[in-house]
Amino acid sequence: MKESWSSLDTFEPNFRPLVVIELAKSTKEETREWLTRRIMDKKANGGAQLLVKPLVTENGDQNIYLVGASHFRLLLGAESVGLVKECTDNSMRTFTYSSRKTFKDFADDNHNFLTMAECQYIIKHELENLRAKDEKIIPGYPQAKLYPGKSIVRRLLTSGILVQIFPLHDQEELKKLRHTWYGRVKIGYQPLDEIRCYFGETIALYFGFLEYFTFALIPMAVIGIPYYVFAWEDYDKYVMFATFNLLWSTVILEVWKRLCAVMTYRWGTLLMKRQFEEPRPGFHGVLGINPVTGREEPVYSSIRRQLRIYLVSLPFVCLCLYFSLYVMMIYFDLEQWALDYHKENESNFSSLMLFVPSIIYAIVIEIMNRIYRYAAEFLTSWENHRLESSYQNHLILKVLVFNFLNCFASLFYIAFVLFDMKLLRQSLATLLITSQILNQFAEAFLPYWLQKRHKRRMKKKMYSQKTDTDLSLVEQVNLEKEMGTYFGTFDDYLELFLQFGYVSLFSCVYPLAAVFAVLNNITEIYSDALKMCRVYKRPFAEPTANIGVWQLAFETMSVISVVTNCILIGMSPQVNALFPDSKMDLILTVAFVEHMLLAMKFVMAFVIPDKPRDIQIKLARLEFESLEALKQQ
């Protein structure tokens, strides 16, 4: 086995474990041997040329492997994934091994040139791109078919031989990060660059957005407080607040794009070239020729997928929406019942009862959202999308539409059918606060507690009470492989998206919403940080240049909020008093103002450049250089 290593790899003095591969316990010896050989094989022979060591646990099982790579191999990998790093002249450039000397902090013996998260990302990329050559099956598993070019790791995953691949935590680094991030009570920014180094760009960008969004909400919250303190209960004072809100929400979303560009430029992901997307692991079909690559791979007719989407998924989603509206009507019956009860026997208890339907409804909404989430995942997976990105887009669309209706339909109904502003305010407050409490609990504290309990048990089993940093590698791997898996930022963004809806859609009836949102987000930062650092397995870093489809979702929400706020303002007694004679003039004026605001929004989005001028110049310079280089050829 060892002969096939390059001499450089063989004499790697200190093997640093980066990624853990856990195979099923029953995996055949022949399969293990084949897999490790393929991983260690030279690139020229179609291998990944990485280092693999089995981890022998106490009970002698050999189903866990540690993967690492030589420094030289990692640098080559950095080139092949197209990492962008800072040069000595402060410009950002795509890393190539031949130009390595021009990069900042590069030295042949500086093993910190690539962050650990980057190394792990490279190894993941290399493992996923380990492809079958002439193997027709996975050795030992005749039912697990392979064809030339099929990703071995993906086939192992789908046939259940590979349980999971995950990157190892770096206890020392993590301790440092935890300390600067949430270890001490302080007012200030999060250490986004450190988070990015440890968890990668996608997660750092989420925390960056969460922080930015919280700061952006503060002015709204500050303006909202006097409304509560001075009990400006009559909502005609809220006109000014709503107007401010409209302009503000447009501005913050535009400014975020610029900040995001600054951050991702610094991190290098703004410049990273998009890689060619391989089919997602779950994709299946008849073996055919991909028209793009000309390679053999499963092919699934686009028409059949469209049929599944439009004949099954779409009706199902509509049915769910209808069901959600049905539940809403039940809520209103309950509400009516509580009101009648309160009228009949007025007491402290009965006035508390007034809130019960809203709370129940909020809980039911959360439960429905979660159940629907599973259904949406199942359906989208069944639609059999070829690409992960298209799968994600269809899933996000399904979930967003349902969550939007589920959370806000009752508020729309109260506002624009019942015209009951008191009830609207009460519902909004209950929904917002209940969902925040539920989320914080379900998302961080519950898993944290479970994790803590599990850890205590594990440690007891190992007859030791060491602190995290003293754990042996075996203990660390055993602990981490049992931790929950973080499934990406989807749920976190969704939560923010719904919160943005609560804050902006009906801002003028409940200005305190922004205050609650700010308070929630401050704890959210801490609980999410806790979740990332202590509850879940370390996730693989994922380079990304922006928050993607969420930008569009937030902007759509802010367009909808222009419409709802204009209607609410039009309904306010203050504005009504301006048009004592004619309701018609009022409505026409409101409609006119609304159209002007919408037009202004689009003009603003058009006029404010998405990237700051200095970033634009830097990007133009790089483009110019590459054009010049092409000419030189």
Added chain:
Amino acid sequence: MKESWSSLDTFEPNFRPLVVIELAKSTKEETREWLTRRIMDKKANGGAQLLVKPLVTENGDQNIYLVGASHFRLLLGAESVGLVKECTDNSMRTFTYSSRKTFKDFADDNHNFLTMAECQYIIKHELENLRAKDEKIIPGYPQAKLYPGKSIVRRLLTSGILVQIFPLHDQEELKKLRHTWYGRVKIGYQPLDEIRCYFGETIALYFGFLEYFTFALIPMAVIGIPYYVFAWEDYDKYVMFATFNLLWSTVILEVWKRLCAVMTYRWGTLLMKRQFEEPRPGFHGVLGINPVTGREEPVYSSIRRQLRIYLVSLPFVCLCLYFSLYVMMIYFDLEQWALDYHKENESNFSSLMLFVPSIIYAIVIEIMNRIYRYAAEFLTSWENHRLESSYQNHLILKVLVFNFLNCFASLFYIAFVLFDMKLLRQSLATLLITSQILNQFAEAFLPYWLQKRHKRRMKKKMYSQKTDTDLSLVEQVNLEKEMGTYFGTFDDYLELFLQFGYVSLFSCVYPLAAVFAVLNNITEIYSDALKMCRVYKRPFAEPTANIGVWQLAFETMSVISVVTNCILIGMSPQVNALFPDSKMDLILTVAFVEHMLLAMKFVMAFVIPDKPRDIQIKLARLEFESLEALKQQ
């Protein structure tokens, strides 16, 4: 002089003149010699390595030069401008000299591999990229300063030494093109591929859009005719028509994007890489360092430009808009006066008089549009934009806003302030028809007639009455250099844009507008074709992948038309009859429907892919190949 040519160039057997350079008559001998030497100099010496021959006219003047190039030189030029051509395997690829054998129709002796328009474009590109080396001034003109890297041709143009550069017509090809294009009466498509070969992509795309737009209007026109024939004068029948109109205008704009992608893929421009943009000829400033290229070039502070835009241009545009509204009010006074006159002394003459104010106003609008056009050009040029594209965008924005208000303000006023549907219909008809007649006259027939007269005189002077194809080169150059210059497709698109406004904004009160638009466009195709072939100098081909900012302009117009049509429908007696009790319900319903339509428009624009599936696959394949090629390196 000749020593510096490459041996290949010297023995070029047949010099084919492609481009004409006309210098000022007074140009000094020393300048002429320097210029020709620089043009003919080898690339390695900083020259353009083209062929130049002076054209000696009867009176012995030597201020006209013919420029050509060897076949080999043109192929190298095709590589440097990044032309995309079809390969033998039917894929489109960027042409490189080394891979020339893989391209369809390529043979070392096939001089038609590049079309004449492409050759001329290459020569223009090479001439414009002929840059000063260490010359500090243009020899013979100490006031015309140069600096390293400055385009010589641009400096010659701005200092008046160079009168013009234009490509020569190919009389034989032109005759063929004229015949297939408009020479015979036939029903069918225009020969777009031939137009593209002769005039380049920008002009072919304009004619493609004109043709597409005309076809797209036919359903509207066909539905509009019965309204006229059966005299459905009461405009409540128009609701259906307007609804159809709304959906139709969204669909046609989306479908155009797809058709455009198909066309420009076939032409290769969809794949052409954007070249780095040099400053436009008129740009001036203090010599500084461009932060993008690091080269010495004039620099003009962005803040000063912003100041000029916001403190001078913006107020001026607003003033013009105000003036246009003022003129509109005068028109309404005139209209009132004509109405009064008609009432007092009713006669045939007085009923004819009713149309006079509209006709006068239409003429005034046209005149104002043209004057404003010059002012806008002057202002935008004074704003001193560095790039031609940014100059064009600012110019188009200025002109569009003014033209929109100037043409449609009176109609908006009549529709939504006076609520006079009869007058609206009459005004719309008069404005549309008058502007069409004026345009056709001013754009094609007048220049054609002038050109014809000039040609006759020229021929008389040369004592010969030959047909075009028999003209000697000297005669041809002398004729063509006096022809008018075609300033691009701006005015042509603007005309279509305003026509689209007349057809879509108030479609429900005057369904016949589409009929007139179709009739106008059919003659427009012929008169524009005539204009291109016989009136103007041949323009340089300009590669382009889409209709650019006009797509946005047309889409904006179609959004505005949703709003206006919804309001008109809401005002119709038919819809009013549905809400006998409450005006308020009516308005709310209309507003709701309008928002739904707008939302539907955006969803449709999002759902319909901009490129057909097969083009997407072809593009993906190319991208995949280039990624693979990068990996191989």
